[in-house]
Amino acid sequence: MNLRHMEVFRAVMLTGGVSGAAQLLHVSQPAISKLLAQAARHSGLTLFERVRGRLVPTPEAQQLYEEIEILWRGLERVRDVSRGLAHPSDGSLRLAVSASLAPYLAPQAMALLYAQFPQLKTRVEILVPSIMVDALLDQSVHLGVCLLPNEHPNLVTVKSYQCGLACVMPEGHPLAARQLIRPQDLVGHRVIASPASTLYGQTLQRSYGAAGPRLQIDMEVRSAATACWFAQAGNGIAVVDQAAVAVADQAIRGLVVRPFQARERLGVSIIRHRYRPLSVVQKAFCQAFDTVWKNALG
Numbered sequence: 001m002n003l004r005h006m007e008v009f010r011a012v013m014l015t016g017g018v019s020g021a022a023q024l025l026h027v028s029q030p031a032i033s034k035l036l037a038q039a040a041r042h043s044g045l046t047l048f049e050r051v052r053g054r055l056v057p058t059p060e061a062q063q064l065y066e067e068i069e070i071l072w073r074g075l076e077r078v079r080d081v082s083r084g085l086a087h088p089s090d091g092s093l094r095l096a097v098s099a100s101l102a103p104y105l106a107p108q109a110m111a112l113l114y115a116q117f118p119q120l121k122t123r124v125e126i127l128v129p130s131i132m133v134d135a136l137l138d139q140s141v142h143l144g145v146c147l148l149p150n151e152h153p154n155l156v157t158v159k160s161y162q163c164g165l166a167c168v169m170p171e172g173h174p175l176a177a178r179q180l181i182r183p184q185d186l187v188g189h190r191v192i193a194s195p196a197s198t199l200y201g202q203t204l205q206r207s208y209g210a211a212g213p214r215l216q217i218d219m220e221v222r223s224a225a226t227a228c229w230f231a232q233a234g235n236g237i238a239v240v241d242q243a244a245v246a247v248a249d250q251a252i253r254g255l256v257v258r259p260f261q262a263r264e265r266l267g268v269s270i271i272r273h274r275y276r277p278l279s280v281v282q283k284a285f286c287q288a289f290d291t292v293w294k295n296a297l298g
Helices: 003-015 018-025 029-043 059-086 105-116 129-137 199-214 224-232 242-251 280-297
Strands: 048-051 054-057 090-097 119-126 143-147 155-163 165-170 190-193 216-220 237-241 255-259 266-273
Touching: 003 018, 003 029, 003 059, 018 029, 054 059, 090 105, 090 129, 090 280, 105 119, 105 280, 129 143, 129 155, 129 266, 143 155, 143 280, 155 280, 165 224, 165 242, 190 199, 190 224, 199 237, 224 237, 224 242, 224 255, 237 242, 242 280, 266 280
Parallel strands: 090 119, 090 143, 190 216, 190 237
Antiparallel strands: 048 054, 143 266, 155 266, 165 237, 165 255
16 A cells, blocks of 8 residues: 555545545545555455445454554654744754955844744854855855855855945045045045955955055055944045945944945855755845845845
8 A cells, every 4th residue: 555545545534434535635536436446455455344335444444544543643743844844933044254244234134034033043153254164164154155256166156246346434534525436536545455465455456456556555454344434433545345335334423435436346155065955044044135135235
């Protein structure tokens, strides 16, 4: 007997006849009769006898039914588990995030995620790219959300975005009146930059173009969010990624943000281990981050 035969046999036992079993399983009575005959043939047993027009189970059928009920409770547990896995209310997520993305984009995505999974357990770490790669490879984190491209063969990009650049400065800065800032406009003003030893800093250097050698770069910081705070305090004008500007616009008072005219773009990627497929919760985070990105930087 296969599972379909057992299901039909069980339905007849529960309802007391072919008509009731057909209603329970939403199939025709002839289909039930055919499957019941197949169940008897495959089992090698006489399962029912007709007494005064009614199907009466044999002692062997009664004993078989008890065993099938035990099996059916196990199948119901499997169905419950599969439903829970497909539509969980809880779970866990270990996330690594680049500093620029941590103050605004990642928290907003997590807020959307908690609306779906209110009992979710999360751990979030702010990591530089090299350490993030190690954490993904040793599977101490599930997902990484980082600036700059992923180049490791054992990591795969789930979703990628292109992030432009912007200038941030305090209110009253001479360039605050401009609607668009070009690299040559920075000449003669103190510029807050990122170290040239980092990929981020190298991207900024390329964005300055021919004006680069003439810029007054007196301060270097590794975090775009830090650059925004120093710019707000009057230490200079900072060129940062637009992801950092998303939080600066929301959280730092007295800061003016202007687009920076440059062809350079920074890649923002959600990455995972190549050999660890995404869980339902991890897929939901990626969708939530995508929603936040489109709303903030769309």
